[in-house]
Amino acid sequence: MSPGPGFLKRSRPRYGEGAIKVLLVAAALVSMLTTVGIVIALIPPAVDFFREVGFGEFITGTDWSPLFSPPHFGVLPLVTGTLMVTLIALVVAVPLGLGAAVYLSEYAHRRVRAFFKPMLEVLAGIPTVVYGFFALTAITPLLQDIWPVGDPPQVFNALSAGFVMGVMIIPTVASLAEDSMNAVPNDLRDGAYALGSSRMQVATRVVFPAALSGIVAAIVLGISRAIGETMIVAIAAGGRPNLSFNPLEGMQTMTAFIAAAGIGDLPTGSIGYRTIFAVGLLLFVMTLVMNLVSIRLVRKYREVYE
Structure with missing residues (x-):
């Protein structure tokens, strides 16, 4: 006996699915409109x-x-200070973050991963002003005491600010990279082990290349976080524009200048007031270009598994 014409019809409309779809579209529109609003304001x-x-x-x-x-x-002194601190942060965050991701994905037991990953991500929840005071009151004196040759770091310097900023973005790099490695199918690992590969070979020659697009995205997100950081550099790197490539000297970054000038007594509409928007627009363009490059790299190295 064949089913009637209404057999495959839904018994009642699913209003919940429609509401969820509206909420998701609204979330996407909010992020898009926020970006447009920033551009219009700048x-x-x-x-x-x-x-x-x-x-x-x-x-x-x-x-x-x-x-x-x-x-x-x-503006070159501000750009130089921004890139210097960001480079130091990447030197700290990328090796440690990727190392933590490889360990959590390929070596750690499930229970160990469930314990250490939330502990690692706690670093991302610490207020950045705390990181800044830690860099100024703990890292800088330590570097001054143990510095082996030449003049020690100044009280305000890019090295301590970049080091602490790197510690701050380790969870961003490690968490996203570990998620990408976990998304690699286990069949690739099993095939490599069947060929006699060691765990290190599987991690570095199979899993890491297969998850490269996600790892690139994690690093780029870490760079964006470092470039846009304000409080650490405002407290520990100093407030003097300095066109120098010596990380032991004090420098001012673009975000630190915006923060310092924005809370000053600048008359609205003056040329000094407008410098805030000019520097902000340059920072926005730099971040946009970097994200476009990262999207291109992610698409180039993306692996699709079925």
């Missing part, structure tokens, strides 16, 4: 700034003193 004051200051002077100038007389608007 562009008009930045355009007014570049009407008074040449773009070439802003990008290539080596002297940054917009609040002094006579003012200078060369």
Whole structure:
């Protein structure tokens, strides 16, 4: 006996699924509209700034003193300080983060992983102002005491700020990279073990390449977190723009300048006030370019398993 024409129809409408879909679309729209709002807020004051200051002077100038007389608007010292601190943070975070990810994914027992991964992620929940004071009051004096040759680090320096920032972003790199490694099918591991590979060979030559796209995304997210960090560099790296490649000296980053100038007594509409938006727009563009490059790399090395 064949079923009637209404056999495959739903007995009642599923309003819950529709509500969840609306919530998901709303979440996506909020993130998109937030980005658009940031761009809208940055562009008009930045355009007014570049009407008074040449773009070439802003990008290539080596002297940054917009609040002094006579003012200078060369942003290279801020860019150099930002990249210096970020590079030091990556030197700390990438090896330790990826090492922790390999251990948790390939070596740790399930119970050990369930204990250590939440403990590792606790580092991401510590307020960044605490990291900044830790760098200033603990790491910098330690470096000054044990520094073997030459002049020791200054009270404010990029080395201690970058080191502590690297510790801060270790959970970001480790957690996302470990999730990518866990997503690699066990069939690849079993095949490698069947060929006589050691656990280290499986981890470095099978799992790591297979999860490369997720690992790249984890590193890029860590870079974005480091570039956008404010409190650590504002407290430990100093507030003096310094075009130097010596990490033992004090430097000011782009975010630190925005924080310092934003809480000052700058008249709204003045050229000093507009520098905040010009630096913010440059920081936004740098982050956007980096994310576009990372998307291209992720798509290039992505592995799809069925």
